[in-house]
Amino acid sequence: xNLMVIGGGGRExxxxxxxxxxxxxxxxxxxxxxxxxxxxxxxxxxAATALxxxxxxxxxxxxxxxxxxxxxxxxxxxxxxxxxxxxPTFGPSKAAARIEGSKSFAKNMMKRYGxxxxxxxxxxxxxxxxxxxxVCPLPIxxxxxxxxxxxxxxxxxxxxxxxxxxRDMMIDGRFGQAGARIVIEEYLKGPxxxxxxxxxxxxxxxxxxxxxHKRALDGDNGENTGxxxxxxxxxxxxxxxxxxxxSDIIKPTLDAMRAEGCPFKGCMFIGLMLTEQGPKVIEYNCxxxxxxxxxxxxxxxxxxxxxxxxxxxxxLADADVRFSSGAACCVVLASEGxxxxxxxxxxxxxxxxxxxxxxxxxxxxxxxxFGAAGQRHALSDVRAYFAGxxxxxxxxxxxxxxxVLGVTAAADTLENAIASAYAAVVDIxxxxxxxxxxxxxxxxxxxxxxxxxxxxxx
Ligand code: AMP
Ligand code: GLY
Numbered sequence: 001x002n003l004m005v006i007g008g009g010g011r012e013x014x015x016x017x018x019x020x021x022x023x024x025x026x027x028x029x030x031x032x033x034x035x036x037x038x039x040x041x042x043x044x045x046x047a048a049t050a051l052x053x054x055x056x057x058x059x060x061x062x063x064x065x066x067x068x069x070x071x072x073x074x075x076x077x078x079x080x081x082x083x084x085x086x087x088p089t090f091g092p093s094k095a096a097a098r099i100e101g102s103k104s105f106a107k108n109m110m111k112r113y114g115x116x117x118x119x120x121x122x123x124x125x126x127x128x129x130x131x132x133x134x135v136c137p138l139p140i141x142x143x144x145x146x147x148x149x150x151x152x153x154x155x156x157x158x159x160x161x162x163x164x165x166x167r168d169m170m171i172d173g174r175f176g177q178a179g180a181r182i183v184i185e186e187y188l189k190g191p192x193x194x195x196x197x198x199x200x201x202x203x204x205x206x207x208x209x210x211x212x213h214k215r216a217l218d219g220d221n222g223e224n225t226g227x228x229x230x231x232x233x234x235x236x237x238x239x240x241x242x243x244x245x246x247s248d249i250i251k252p253t254l255d256a257m258r259a260e261g262c263p264f265k266g267c268m269f270i271g272l273m274l275t276e277q278g279p280k281v282i283e284y285n286c287x288x289x290x291x292x293x294x295x296x297x298x299x300x301x302x303x304x305x306x307x308x309x310x311x312x313x314x315x316l317a318d319a320d321v322r323f324s325s326g327a328a329c330c331v332v333l334a335s336e337g338x339x340x341x342x343x344x345x346x347x348x349x350x351x352x353x354x355x356x357x358x359x360x361x362x363x364x365x366x367x368x369x370f371g372a373a374g375q376r377h378a379l380s381d382v383r384a385y386f387a388g389x390x391x392x393x394x395x396x397x398x399x400x401x402x403x404v405l406g407v408t409a410a411a412d413t414l415e416n417a418i419a420s421a422y423a424a425v426v427d428i429x430x431x432x433x434x435x436x437x438x439x440x441x442x443x444x445x446x447x448x449x450x451x452x453x454x455x456x457x458x
Contacts, residue, residue, distance in 0.1 A: 001025055003305070004058055004087075005041065006048050006078065007069035008032045010332075010385040010406045011290035014297045015069060016041050017383070018304040025305065029061065035397055036386020036405065039355060048073050051081055058087050067091065067308060069293075071147055074286050075101035079266075090308040092286050095262035100286040103145050103183045110281060113256040115249055117281040118273075120185035126170035129182060133162040139187040144169050146178025151224065151339075155187065188273040188280055191236045191446060194292045195245065195270045198307055199254060200316040201263030205307075206246075208299055208323055209237035210292045211443055216339060218438045225339045226403055229331045229439030230295040231414060236274055236446050245272065245279050253284070265311055291406050294385045295330040298410045299323045327414035329421040330406045331439050335388070336432030338402035343432060346399040347392060350427040354384035354407060382409045382424045399430055414440060 001024050005016050008030065016028050017040060031054055033043030046053045049072050058066060068078050068091035077094035091097075098105040110117045118141070123129035133140070133156075142165040144152030152175050156162035162184075169179030196207040210232040216222035237245070249270065257264045269285035269292065288297075297304070301322045310319035335342035385408065388401015407428065409420035418440040425435065 001064040001305075002027045002029070002062060004029045004031065004054075004061075004063040004066040005033075005069060006031050006054065006067065006073055008034045008037065008043075008048065009070075009290055010387040010403065011288050011293040012069050013037050013040070013385040013387070014294040014408075015067060015288065015304070017385075018297050018300060019067070022303050022305040029057070029063070031057065034386055034389050034400075035391040036355075036384075036389045038391075049076065051076055051078055054078065055081050055085060058082060059085055063087050065090070065305070065309065065312075069287055071097070071100055071285065071287055074266075075147060088309070088312050090266060090312055092264050092266040093262060096257060096264040096266075097286040098262070099257070099264065099268075099284040101147060103143050103283070104181060106281075106284050107183055107185075109253075109256050109260065113252050113259075115252050115256070115281060116278060118186040118188050120183050122181065122183055123166075123170075124181050126166060129166045129170060129184065130163055132184060133159055133166060136162075136184065137186075138162075141185045141187055142166060142169070143183045143185065144175045144179040145181035145183060146175065148175040148178050149226075151175075152178060153224065188275050188282065190273045190275040191234075191442070192282070193234045193237050193272045193274060193279075194230070194289050195237070195250075195272055196288060196292060196296055197250065197268050197270075198311050198316060198319075198321065199264055199266070199268055200311045200314045201254065201258060201265050202314065203317040204250060204254060204268075205316060205319070205321040206242070206250075207296045208233035209242070210234055210289070210295050211236070211440075212289065212292060213436055213439055216334075216434075216436075218436050223339050225334070227289070227291045227332065228334065228436045229329070229406070230289075230291045231327065231329045231418070231440040231443050232292070232295045232299065233327060233414075235414070235443050241274070241279065245270075249279060249281060265314075290387075290403075291330045291332055294406045294408050295328045296323075298328050298381065298383065298408050299326065324410065326410055326412045327417045328408055328410040329414070329417040329440050330385075330408040331421045331425050331435055332387075332403050332406045333425060333428060333430075334403050334434045335399050335401070336434050338434060342399075342402055344398070344400050345390075345392065346430045346432060348389065348397045348399060348404065348428065348430040350429050351384045351397070351405065354382055354424060354428070382407065382420055384428065404430065404433075414443060418444070 154165035390400035392398040
C-alpha cells in the first residue's frame with residue numbers, strides 16, 4: 001500500500017513510524033515531512049495547506065490511504081477533497097473540523113447540548129468587547145475565534161491586559177480574520193488533561209489520557225508554546241473520572257456532532273480542566289496533539305493503519321485498539337529563544353542511537369517481524385521524533401524550527417519513563433538547546449495525592 005501523511009512535525013513522525021509497523025505498507029509519502037522524517041518516509045516538498053497540489057499528487061501517485069494530521073488543512077476541507085477523488089482519508093470533514101476551527105461554534109454547541117465548559121461571551125465588535133472587559137470578573141481568558149497557531153489565547157489578570165488583548169486581536173488584526181471574532185471566557189483552575197480518542201462518529205476508543213506542558217520554562221513559567229513535553233497516562237484522570245468524562249463530555253459531544261449534521265470521524269482531542277466542580281472542556285482539537293501523539297502512540301500495541309481504516313469506514317466498534325499498561329514521557333528540545341525568535345541552521349549531534357528502531361522496522365517489514373517490531377515499541381524504548389530540522393551542507397541534520405525534536409521514552413512506570421527520557425536527552429546536543437527539566441514532575445506528585453484520595457474514597 002502507498003500511504004500519504006500530511007504534515008511535517010514530530011506528531012507526523014510518530015504517526016509515520018506507527019504506520020510503518022504494518023507489513024502491508026510499502027511507501028509513505030510525507031507532505032512536506034522534514035529532513036528527519038526523510039529517514040523513514042519519502043518527503044515531498046508540498047506544503048500541508050497547498051490543497052490543490054496535494055490532491056494532484058494523490059491522484060498521480062495512486063495513494064491508497066491518506067492521513068491528514070494538522071489542523072489547518074483539515075479546517076480548509078482537505079479530507080473532503082481527498083475523499084471526493086476516491087482517496088480514503090483519516091481526518092474529519094471540514095464541517096466537523098469546525099469543532100477546532102471556530103471556538104464560537106464549539107462553545108455554542110457545548111451550551112446547546114449541556115456539555116460542561118467555562119461560561120463565555122462572544123464578540124464581533126471591539127467596542128462591546130472592550131466595554132465588557134471593563135466590568136467582567138477577573139482573571140478572564142480572551143481567545144481569537146479562529147486558528148492562531150496556539151497563540152490566540154490570553155489569560156488576563158488585569159483589565160489593562162484584557163483590553164490590550166482585545167485591541168491586539170480585533171483592532172490591530174494580529175491573527176487576521178481568526179481574530180475578527182473573539183470569545184471571552186471564565187478562567188478555570190485545576191490540572192489540565194489532554195484526552196485523545198479515535199472515533200468513527202458513533203463508536204469511540206480512548207487513548208491513555210496525556211498531560212502537555214505548554215509553558216516554555218520550568219514550573220509552568222514563561223510564554224505559552226506549542227508544547228514542551230508530555231506524559232501519559234495522566235494520573236489525575238482516574239478510572240472514576242474517566243467514566244464521568246465519557247458520560248458527561250465524550251458521548252454528548254459525539255451525539256451533538258451527529259445532531260448538527262457533521263459526525264466527527266478521526267482523532268478527537270479534548271483539552272480538559274479538572275476543576276473542583278468536575279471536568280470542563282477548555283477546547284476541542286480535530287486532530288492528534290503535538291507532543292501528545294509522540295507520547296501516546298508509542299504506547300499503542302495494535303496496528304494504527306487498521307484503526308485508522310476502521311475509523312474511516314465506520315467500523316471502529318469491531319477494531320482492535322489496545323495500549324500498553326506502561327507509561328511514556330516526551331521531552332521536547334527547542335531552539336534557544338523559542339517561542340520567540342531563534343537561530344536556524346545549528347548542527348544537531350548524538351541522536352543516531354535514538355532513530356534506529358524506526359529504520360530497522362522499515363527495513364525489516366514483513367509479517368514475521370511485525371509482532372516483534374510492535375513489541376519493540378512497547379516497553380523501555382527511547383525514540384527521537386523530528387520536527388524543526390533540515391539538512392545541512394554536509395548532509396547532517398541542523399535546526400530549522402522552534403521545536404527541533406522530541407525524545408520519548410516508554411517504560412513500565414511513569415517514573416522510569418521520565419528517567420529514561422532525561423537520560424537520553426543528555427546525548428542529543430545542539431548549541432542553544434532549550435528544554436524543560438520538569439516534564440512529568442507535577443504528574444508524579446499528583447499521582448501520589450490522587451491515588452491517596454482514591455483510596456480514601458474507596
Ligand atoms: P488553548 O489554545 O485553547 O488550548 O489554550 C491554551 C492554554 O490556555 C490552555 O492549555 C490552558 O492552559 C489555557 N486556557 C485556555 N482556556 C482557559 C480557561 N478558560 N481557563 C484557564 N486557562 C485556560
Ligand atoms: N499540544 C497541544 C496541541 O497540539 O494543540
